Amino acid sequence: MKKTILLLFILQAFSCREKKEQLNLTQGLYISNVTLISTEDGNYNPYIGHLVVEKDKIIYIDKNEPNISGIFEQIDGNGKFVIPGLIDNHVHMTDVQGMLQHHIEKYPELVKEFNNQMPRSYLYYGFTTIINLGGISDERINSFNMQLLKPDLYHIGYSGAAVANGYPMIYTPEEFRFEIEPNFIYMESQAEHIPDKYKPADHTPKAVVKRIKNSGAIAVKSYYESGFGRMSNLPLPTKSIMTELLNESHANGLVLTVHANSFTGHSFLADVGVDILAHGLWNWEKYKDVPTDSLPLEIKETLDLQIQKQIGYTPTLTVIEGEGALVDNEFINQPALKKVIPKNLLEWYKTEEAQWFAKDLFSESNVEEVHKTYGNVQSHAMLVLKYLSDNNGLILFGTDTPSGPIYTNQPGHNGYWELKLMKKAGVPLHKILASATINNAKAFHLDSSIGSLAIGKKANIIMMTKNPLIDIEAYDAIEKIIIGGEVIKREDLEVKE
Ligand SMILES: [Zn+2]
Incomplete structure (x- = not known):
């Protein structure tokens, strides 16, 4: 009896497999x-x-x-x-590459042509998903989604969870700053520099994350950045603020991704155990002048902690590469750019007026000096990435397109550049592909619908x-x-x- 049942079962299993x-x-x-x-x-x-x-x-x-x-x-x-389809987990699609607000107002036609082409340029290089890591309005989301051909867009809400008067809100004049960054975190130490109409209770990590969740975001973006040049010593989030942001993000089903590129920042965030580092570790601070082929022990220890906690690491190598490329004519004359940048805008980039940022950055150095400085920083960034890749770190693909008001980080094209730089750093090709697909999908909780x-x-x-x-x-x-x-x-x- 038992034998017959078993036989019947086997036969049935076979016929199921046969019948397609x-x-x-x-x-x-x-x-x-x-x-x-x-x-x-x-x-x-x-x-x-x-x-x-x-x-x-x-x-x-x-x-x-x-x-x-x-x-x-x-x-x-x-x-x-x-x-x-590829996923870029760090873009700023609300920007117009190379332009400040006054350029945008002066050249509405160029802006229009750019915005019509931008979604197509991401697709042109295989990016079917982009995650916008800067503030975005509902109008902007809608106008993007109205385009016929576009990648899937995800975002972090109307603004990141920046500490009051810290990075990046410090770059906006005081009178607009709080409106533009509605999700700022109130810190007592900044109370004198926050207008009275903003109540501390509305700007706790809990209140802020709730608002971000309600705006349809998939992640919370925060920052650990003391600033650069004239704008340094900016207020920084405390450990308790960052920990609360992390816990509140998780309680709301969101992911916490944090801007940091310094040794101090990466150590602080590894200690807290945030989900994702939105940049690579290239600012080695006190180790900035060590040889470009050696990884200081202290930095190695921070990376080991990131590996142990499986914190997502987003190299964004094109930040350094793109900024450095502003001193060369080579970049803008690449034939490939004609496929992704509208002709008139490409012409504008070649004008004196469009060189404003390069002049600003490099007024006191010549081309060789710029190459040397950026080359040094990039070697450090690549060394860190190689170490993470060799030791089972969790690498996530992201470009930060554009990382500043620069025309050298172009939609889609910058993603391809980033992929090539990861290869140059020594990341094997299968890990590069995984970083831009399944790793990003899992890290941002999108893997039930994309990533494989x-x-x-x-x-x-x-x-x-x-x-x-x-x-x-x-x-x-x-x-x-x-x-x-x-x-x-x-x-x-x-x-x-
Ligand atoms: Zn960014």
Whole structure:
């Protein structure tokens, strides 16, 4: 009796496997015989197989051919590679690269052309998701989402949780500062410099995080930055403020990502145990002049703590690279930029007027000096990244596009630059890909819908003619971008003449 039941069970199991599920598509997409490159845990086992999308979701992925019927588009993936859409976890899409407010007011046409192209430029380089880590208004979110072709946008609310009169709100004149940063944290030490109409109870970490949550944000952004040059010794968050921000973020299902690039900042935040560091550690402070190939013990200890706590580390190497590139004409004359920057804006960047920031930064140094200084800082940044990569650190892809009012961090293009710099730092290609897909998706709690090629996930897919696990240039050998099941040819995303 028992034997018969067992036999029946086996037979049934077999017949189930034999009988392929029939997929009846109404608005389908079938990519056949393609090399599938995706991971859930950081290990890659690419294989040639088949992928089926219905409407905006992946419904089938396997090495066996699917059994499909109905209405669908088929793409022959022979010799091609597909990966999940890339995620840049640190952008400022509200900025216009290279412009201050008075430039924006003076050149509304350039701004308009830029904003029309910007979402397409992110897609052009395979970025199907961007996370805006600066304040954003509902109007701006809506105008972005009205665009026909655009990446998925996530944000941190109307402003970050900055301490009153600290970084970055100190850069806004006092009369607008508090309005522009509605989620500032009240500190008693700043009470004299906060207008009376702002009540301390509305600016506790708890109240602030609640507001950020209610604005539809996925993360809380905070800052640990004492400032630079003329603006140094800025007020800093205390350990109890940062800890409270972390706890309140978690209580609201949000992630805490914090700006810091100094040794002091990274040590402080590793100690608190925040979720994500929004920048790499390149400001080595008292160690700034040590040889570029040695990692001081104290810095190593901070990195070990970040690794032990699995704090997400966002290298943002293009911050240094982009700023340094302002002294060269090489950057702006790259042919690739013509595909992602509208022609008139590109011309403006070449004018004397657009060089205002470079003049501001480098008035007292020549080109060689600038290269030397930035080269030194970047070697340190790369050394830290290599150490984290070699020792199981949690690396998250993010660019900080643009990191300041600079034209050298352009949408999409800057992401490709960042990927190449990570490779240059010695991060293996599979870790680079994971950082920009599954790692970011998990770190920002987006992995139920994006970050890998899996059944039920959103069909954000990049098709390449080169293998990104073998060749970093695969990220510029993109043939098609699929966002929410919609197939876009790469050339259709270029700037239109
Ligand atoms: Zn930033």
